[in-house]
Amino acid sequence: MTEQQRLTDRKREAIVQAAIAEFRANGFDATSVDKVAARAEVSKRTLYNHFPSKDELFAEILRVLWDSSASRMDLPYHADEPLEAQLLALVMQKMALLSDDNFLDLARVAIAAAMHSPARAKDMISRLGEKEGGMLAWIRAAQKDGRLKAGDAPLAVQQLESLVKGVAFWPQVAMGQPKLTPREQRKLAASTVALFLSHHTA
Structure with missing residues (x-):
């Protein structure tokens, strides 16, 4: 260089x-x-x-955030390890991102910008949607291995993330509630994983 x-x-x-x-x-x-x-x-x-443009600059920031979250979620599926432990590690990494002050602040900015310009929001979402997250890759691998039920992997990811974000993201972003403590994060992660696997385990 x-x-x-x-x-x-x-x-x-x-x-x-x-x-x-x-x-x-x-x-x-x-x-x-x-x-x-x-x-x-x-x-x-x-x-x-x-x-x-300013839109291009903001889209780049979202990409940087996405890449940061994707690197945190880069835990490959292991066929010889318990599903619960692997998924728990993935969910805890997700919560680490959701509790990051920088991420929360920029999420508020993105949501506010989207409300004023739905077209901008659609463009941002489509850009981020071009990337496959670690959670999705893990679920697809577990389905292929026959340890999770075959089905709509992206929907399974949405269900899993909704369980987390409903407690550890949206209340903080939309209503100013305090972030979860580490103990609360571990408790939420454990209950989320248990509920998810009770439905999706083959």
């Missing part, structure tokens, strides 16, 4: 981190490209070279 490429990459990363801070602090509508450029200490022209 050339020095010029390294400089370009550093500027792009500075823009992304500045945008995260601005969107967290001010929301989507009140965040301007000028503010992001100033915080990143780059020219507005440089910012536009990387991101043609």
Whole structure:
């Protein structure tokens, strides 16, 4: 990698981190490209070279969040290990992401932006939907192995995540409730896994 490429990459990363801070602090509508450029200490022209619009910049932030969550969820299926322990580890990783302050703040920004622009929300969701999460890959592998019932794997993921998010995400994002304590997270994870496996185990 050339020095010029390294400089370009550093500027792009500075823009992304500045945008995260601005969107967290001010929301989507009140965040301007000028503010992001100033915080990143780059020219507005440089910012536009990387991101043609504020929508593109916000979509990149969501992608970074998704990639972060996907890396946390990268626990492959093991045919010789108990399903409960594997799924419990996946659910606990999911809750670690959902309790991250940065993630919660940006989720609020994304939800608010989506309410003002359904078209923007559809575009964001379609971008994220192009990626397959670790939870989905794990469930498909367990189904293929015959240890989980065959069926609609994406629906199974939605059911599992809904059990978690209904307690450990939506109340915090929508109603300002406090995050779960580590003990509460473990209790929720255990009950979620037990309920899921009681229905889906082959």
